[in-house]
Amino acid sequence: MYKINEIFQTIQGEASFTGTPSIFIRLQGCPVGCSWCDTKQTWEASDVYKVDLQKTVEKKADSELWADSSAQQVIDLIESKGYQAKHIVITGGEPCMFDLIPLCDLLHGNGFSTQLETSGTFEIKVPEKTWVTVSPKINMRGGYPVLKQAMLRANEIKHPIAMMKHVEELEALLTDMDIQPELIYLQPISQKAKATRLAVDICIAKNWRLSVQVHKYLGIN
Numbered sequence: 346m347y348k349i350n351e352i353f354q355t356i357q358g359e360a361s362f363t364g365t366p367s368i369f370i371r372l373q374g375c376p377v378g379c380s381w382c383d384t385k386q387t388w389e390a391s392d393v394y395k396v397d398l399q400k401t402v403e404k405k406a407d408s409e410l411w412a413d414s415s416a417q418q419v420i421d422l423i424e425s426k427g428y429q430a431k432h433i434v435i436t437g438g439e440p441c442m443f444d445l446i447p448l449c450d451l452l453h454g455n456g457f458s459t460q461l462e463t464s465g466t467f468e469i470k471v472p473e474k475t476w477v478t479v480s481p482k483i484n485m486r487g488g489y490p491v492l493k494q495a496m497l498r499a500n501e502i503k504h505p506i507a508m509m510k511h512v513e514e515l516e517a518l519l520t521d522m523d524i525q526p527e528l529i530y531l532q533p534i535s536q537k538a539k540a541t542r543l544a545v546d547i548c549i550a551k552n553w554r555l556s557v558q559v560h561k562y563l564g565i566n
């Protein structure tokens with residue numbers, strides 16, 4: 346069973362798939378605790394907030410409500426909504442707290458492409474053809490071997506930054522792991538002007554890419 350916080354259709358607002366109509370499946374639960382996390386409502390999976398799956402589809406506002414669901418129930422729900430998007434983004438919370446292979450296999454079998462958003466703090470369990478976005482949570486739980494596996498599996502790295510220290514942490518990680526990812530995105534934390542200026546400057550200097558959370562500028566989910 347998967348713990349579902351919400352399912353909704355929107356435009357992917359981050360990194361390589363920016364602009365792609367997508368169905369988001371947001372899973373409940375994350376023990377990592379990033380101070381600037383924009384989805385703190387997903388951290389705990391308290392029984393007090395457990396609801397029917399139907400209540401998690403297109404919530405009117407962020408909430409801690411969540412539902413237990415099988416992979417088949419997720420597909421049935423998505424089919425019942427008549428969404429047009431064929432790209433599915435699995436995020437959270439930390440989705441890698443779950444084995445995502447049965448869910449992704451079923452989605453692929455039903456004609457969807459899949460993308461995972463993960464912090465690299467848990468082992469990644471997805472099929473080969475799932476696009477993996479790793480937003481490395483450096484010095485957080487999981488430890489070096491788990492994070493290194495995630496960095497090697499990643500199709501793209503997306504790193505939220507607010508200050509130079511965050512850039513240096515990423516540089517040190519890449520040097521330490523001796524890896525040169527093809528796609529590195531810097532994402533300004535919470536649309537802060539200083540963070541955005543820094544991200545622009547560093548992206549130009551290092552030939553990295555900028556990801557600006559387009560959905561937040563548009564005022565959509």
Ligand SMILES: C[S@@+](CC[C@H](N)C(=O)[O-])C[C@H]1O[C@@H](n2cnc3c(N)ncnc32)[C@H](O)[C@@H]1O
Nearest residue numbers: 381382383437438439462463464480505534535
């Ligand atoms: C909410 S997380 C969920 C998936 C997973 N736990 C992770 O951290 O990658 C989705 C993405 O949003 C980023 N993010 C979270 N809060 C943010 C913020 N305030 N500003 C910019 N990016 C943020 C995360 O780093 C991650 O890339």
Ligand SMILES: Nc1nc2[nH]cc(C(=O)O)c2c(=O)[nH]1
Nearest residue numbers: 356357358359436462560566
């Ligand atoms: N539109 C939109 N794009 C996103 N890309 C990553 C998101 C996430 O929360 O993981 C996200 C999100 O919440 N909304």
Ligand code: SF4
Nearest residue numbers: 375377378379382464
């Ligand atoms: S790992 Fe992801 S969901 Fe968890 S606290 Fe950090 S940004 Fe939020």
Ligand SMILES: [Mg+2]
Nearest residue numbers: 383384436566
């Ligand atoms: Mg988000």
